[in-house]
Amino acid sequence: MTDRIVVLGAGYGGCAAVRSLEDELGDDAELVWISAEDYHLLLHETHRCIRTPDARESVTIPVEDIKSADTEFVQATVTGLDTDSRTVELADRENVDYDYAVVGLGSQTAFYGIDGLETHALTLKSLGDALAINEHLTEATREGSRSDPAQVVIGGGGLTGIQAAGEVAAWADEHGAQMDVHLVERSADVFPGHDHEFQGAIRNQLEAHGVEIDTNAAMTGVEDDEISFDERDSMGYDVLVWAGGVTGQDALESADIDKDHNRAYTDATFETSDERVFALGDSALVHQDKEEEPLTEEAVWETIVDDDLADVPPPTAEAAWEEGEHIGENVARAIAGDEREHWAYMNKGTVVSIGDAAVAHDVIGIPINTFGGPGARIVKKGISARWIESITSVQRAARSWSDM
Ligand SMILES: Cc1cc2nc3c(=O)[nH]c(=O)nc-3n(C[C@H](O)[C@H](O)[C@H](O)COP(=O)(O)OP(=O)(O)OC[C@H]3O[C@@H](n4cnc5c(N)ncnc54)[C@H](O)[C@@H]3O)c2cc1C
Secondary structure, eight states: OOEEEEEEOOSHHHHHHHHHHHHHOOTTEEEEEEESSSEEEOGGGTTHHHHOGGGHHHHEEEGGGTSOTTSEEEEOOEEEEETTTTEEEETTSOOEEOSEEEEOOOEEEOOTTOBTHHHHOBOOSSHHHHHHHHHHHHHHHHHOOSSSOEEEEEEOOSHHHHHHHHHHHHHHHHTTOOEEEEEEOSSSSSSTTSOHHHHHHHHHHHHHTTEEEEOSOOEEEEOSSEEEETTEEEEEOSEEEEOSOEEEOGGGTTOOSOEETTEEEEOTTSBOSSTTEEEOGGGEEEOOSOSSOOOOHHHHHHHHHOTTOTTSOOSOHHHHHHHHHHHHHHHHHHHHTOOOOOOOOOOOOEEEEETTEEEEESOTTOOOSEEOHHHHHHHHHHHHHHHHHHHSOHHHHHHHGGGO
């Protein structure tokens, strides 16, 4: 009997998983790939489309250019995973049965119950989100004047918020827009918990781009044109982008696997509490080989904040990519009844873009802690190029170079 392996999601985890499964599975396995869109989105560069909508050509890659001809692709929204009947439940389509499922559905924006936030804020989790921010900026600029500039507020000073603020500021500069750009963060620093030198370099770059940074600013509620905060004055806004956090996908809510906030716990082999379900990327809490109990979601976020807590990889494109490269072998081993390989996360460094500039920290093989300038820009571009090349071709990576 042929085993059917179903991969959910076409993000970093899903794409890398499909490629490694295609390499590892023999002829007795059937590979089905299900995702909401028929393209892979380079989410980690999607903020580029806020400033340059045409960059959509570079940040989207058709799944047809990634998978082999033998892999079946189904464009559909996953609504659930029934582990008893081994069925993936789909919206408006017939469900798909599996022998093994690989869950790579990523994450969704978390609003933390802040009153009015979900209703009023734009988010940045898709191509459509980035293009919508661009449209709102254009609209807000029409109303702005030198004496009364448009107020754009980005909530959340992590990777998404910093890079979004950088693009908005660069857009305002390029368009000569009368616009104030605020980055609002509830912690005491931007990029909370990271190295102080790195935080300082990011802050300097943001300020050089004209971004006003408000730290220790915890949003408590949002109305039509005003944001209220804990222990500080409220702030008017024309455009509000919320990038303050992510949580697991609703699609995993009813799945009968051990999870926290819809992120599946796995061990270091990517296997969940159900031996037929593997998970990776933002959808998973990949527990490394240590003796402790699984971490809570709060503790996972601590890993971004505290380098010593390297037990669970952070929710990044880089971690999802690496996990995907290894998962194929373990699914093949599960099918063959062999022992699974254990994987361990290694931080290779972090690079953050701020408009056309970039700041890099702790990059493996580079003996400088924190650096910017052309070196950091090239590292940032190089990471994206390497990713694109790994799932498609050098030619496509080269074509995308100028948009990254
Ligand atoms: C603006 C921004 C900038 C970032 N910058 C960086 C960075 O510089 N470096 C870095 O390492 N990380 C960065 N990240 C984080 C990084 O993008 C994520 O950690 C990464 O995308 C996780 O990969 P994934 O494969 O788990 O999920 P994703 O890449 O989110 O992919 C999930 C896939 O599942 C599909 N999907 C979701 N729900 C459903 C459903 N119900 N049904 C069917 N399909 C579904 C989606 O369409 C998508 O194809 C950034 C994120 C953002 C938003």
